[in-house]
Amino acid sequence: MTYLSPIVVGLVYAVLMSLLREPHRRRFNAVMVAGAGAAYLSGGGFGGWEFPVTALITYVAYRGLESWTFIGLAWLLHTAWDLVHHFKGNPIMPFYHGSSMACAVCDPVIALWCFRGGPSLIALVRDRGRRPRAAGRGAS
Template structure:
């Protein structure tokens, strides 16, 4: 359960965020990754490095307002920060010793979703072609060339 629960939390996050209308989804996720970047500020145990990481995470989250890629990068940076805290700092939840470890398993699930464009999973299942209409255009071009 130590490994499965964080992965399920990541999938739950993706599912719930997919319910947010697409026009708001990217910006809300940028805000979420900014918040995650500041999660260790009040007691992560790494002193001034906590502020440095929060500054980097804030910059990446700001770029994420317009880019799913930067949001994904932000979650991957937070994953690395979780690992550092699991090994050398304090856990993200003070009374749960393995909380940072769990967060390090959960965050990459979210990052992969963000790097994939933050689309709802059920949209991926319905999608049959990455470039709808591309085959039709290619056929038109080829038939036009053959007629000449």
Template structure:
């Protein structure tokens, strides 16, 4: 469950973000990845590197205001930073020893969604349902 739940959280994130319409969805996700980039600042255990990483992700998030690709890259950078913290630093949630590992599993799910352009998953399901109904309606005629 430790490895499955983070995937579900990533999918849930994409589903909830699908409620926001474009271009607000992209801008909101740029803000989210910027916030994630600063998650370890208050005690990640890697000293000045925490500030350097936050600066890098802030730049990538700024570029993400106009580009889903940059947002996806930001989540992949955060994935790498989660792995570093799981191995060498402090966990993202101080009382949950494997929280950085969970985050490292969740973040690539979000990144893949972003790299696909952050499509509305709700709209995709709705469209898929419509495409299944159309052949039946055609056959009934």
């Protein structure tokens, strides 16, 4: 459950983001990852190091306003920072010790979706149902 739930959260995130049309979906996701990059600022445990990491993620997210690749990269940078916090024992949510690890599992799921261009998963499922099926094996 420790790893399955965050994967499901990442998939649900992608489905919910699919409700937004482009280019709003890409831009909204750039803002979301910039916010995620600042999540540790209020007590992340690495003192002044929280600022340059936040600045880096914010810059990459800014580049994501026009590029899904940069949004995916920003999610992976956040994943790396989640892992650093997890191994230091300073989780993103102090009341849930495994929260940084959960975030580190969830974020790459979102990053993979971003690297695919942030497609509407709803449209993919809907279009798959409309496609004519190819003839099965052994069909004449």
